[in-house]
Amino acid sequence: MAIETSCDETSVSIVENGKVIRSNVVSSQIETHQRYGGVVPEVASRKHVESITWMLQEAVEEAGVALSDLSAIAVTQGPGLVGSLLVGVVAGKALACALELPLIGVHHIAGHIYANQLVHELEYPLIALVVSGGHTELIHMEGPGQFRIIGRTRDDAAGEAYDKVARAMGLPYPGGPHVDRLAQEADHEITMPRAWLEADSYDFSFSGLKSAVLNVVNQSKMRGEAVQTAQIAKGFQESVIDVLVEKASRAVREFGAKQLLLAGGVAANKGLRSRLAERCEQLGVPLLVPPLSLCTDNAAMIASAAFLKWDKQEFDSLDLKAEPLLKL
Ligand code: KG4
Ligand code: ZN
Numbered sequence: 410m411a412i413e414t415s416c417d418e419t420s421v422s423i424v425e426n427g428k429v430i431r432s433n434v435v436s437s438q439i440e441t442h443q444r445y446g447g448v449v450p451e452v453a454s455r456k457h458v459e460s461i462t463w464m465l466q467e468a469v470e471e472a473g474v475a476l477s478d479l480s481a482i483a484v485t486q487g488p489g490l491v492g493s494l495l496v497g498v499v500a501g502k503a504l505a506c507a508l509e510l511p512l513i514g515v516h517h518i519a520g521h522i523y524a525n526q527l528v529h530e531l532e533y534p535l536i537a538l539v540v541s542g543g544h545t546e547l548i549h550m551e552g553p554g555q556f557r558i559i560g561r562t563r564d565d566a567a568g569e570a571y572d573k574v575a576r577a578m579g580l581p582y583p584g585g586p587h588v589d590r591l592a593q594e595a596d597h598e599i600t601m602p603r604a605w606l607e608a609d610s611y612d613f614s615f616s617g618l619k620s621a622v623l624n625v626v627n628q629s630k631m632r633g634e635a636v637q638t639a640q641i642a643k644g645f646q647e648s649v650i651d652v653l654v655e656k657a658s659r660a661v662r663e664f665g666a667k668q669l670l671l672a673g674g675v676a677a678n679k680g681l682r683s684r685l686a687e688r689c690e691q692l693g694v695p696l697l698v699p700p701l702s703l704c705t706d707n708a709a710m711i712a713s714a715a716f717l718k719w720d721k722q723e724f725d726s727l728d729l730k731a732e733p734l735l736k737l
Contacts, residue, residue: 410469412711416493424709484497512727519554521544523710601644
């Protein structure tokens with residue numbers, strides 16, 4: 410059984426042998442946070458407390474198993490919002506203690522990456538592009554569980570930039586899916602800048618792009634003109650995708666990767682999926698992407714990553730602490 414409560418989704422899942430999803434119950438708090446235009450940490454942790462008990466029950470019932478059938482309890486240890494993480498960590502520890510089962514703390518990003526293992530066979534070395542609301546990272550993996558971050562965002566995460574740009578255009582939280590939809594509908598784009606950084610760098614930067622979008626939006630408003638949301642969305646999305654695709658494919662070539670793996674909430678982006686698929690075909694390297702339901706936060710991906718540790722019998726003690734800044 411795995412528990413995920415790092416941000417604004419409470420999720421409990423039961424996975425067999427790290428591969429077969431018996432249940433993956435997700436309760437999203439999006440509607441609650443929409444009122445505030447983003448996640449309010451205090452509200453998020455309270456919501457996790459309200460949901461966790463019935464969700465544990467539902468996950469067990471849906472899987473058709475008894476608590477005595479479980480072999481380990483996995484939980485997201487970090488990174489994330491500390492008040493949210495604490496709810497899952499405490500629930501996981503209580504279950505592990507009461508059922509006398511091993512406890513396995515999991516890194517949230519390892520979870521996003523290993524969401525792919527629920528549906529694909531991973532081949533190493535591989536390059537993982539993790540793009541979510543809190544992360545934008547390029548990771549080189551020589552083998553299972555071996556994560557080497559070769560590039561990361563220097564400011565906003567890709568998903569964060571999507572959410573901020575959407576908010577400026579009056580779109581609801583989370584903005585990613587709305588910007589994605591508008592970008593698909595646009596007939597032309599308002600060209601936006603691209604932050605390539607140093608020639609050999611795998612790092613990213615999205616705050617300049619975000620400011621460029623805000624400028625265009627504000628100028629339209631000041632002139633009393635209608636904001637061209639679809640054209641701006643397309644310009645923004647093309648800029649994000651160009652940089653992600655270029656840097657990810659350069660890493661695939663440099664490290665001789667056998668696969669490119671896409672993970673995190675922004676992996677749900679239609680434009681990004683299709684452009685990466687095209688590029689991977691040119692490179693002759695398979696692109697692995699999880700199904701949409703496993704892109705955004707869920708506990709099945711945590712169970713999948715936990716299975717690596719289960720294999721090596723790497724367990725945690727009941728002293729396990731929620732780590733908001735946990736390193737991969
Ligand atoms: O992985 P996730 O569920 O939570 C974090 O760990 O951050 O990712 C959520 C992020 C949000 O910023 C959301 O706007 C973005 O993923 N997202 C998208 C799309 N669907 C979700 N961004 C772009 N296009 C999408 N279709
Ligand atoms: Zn996530």
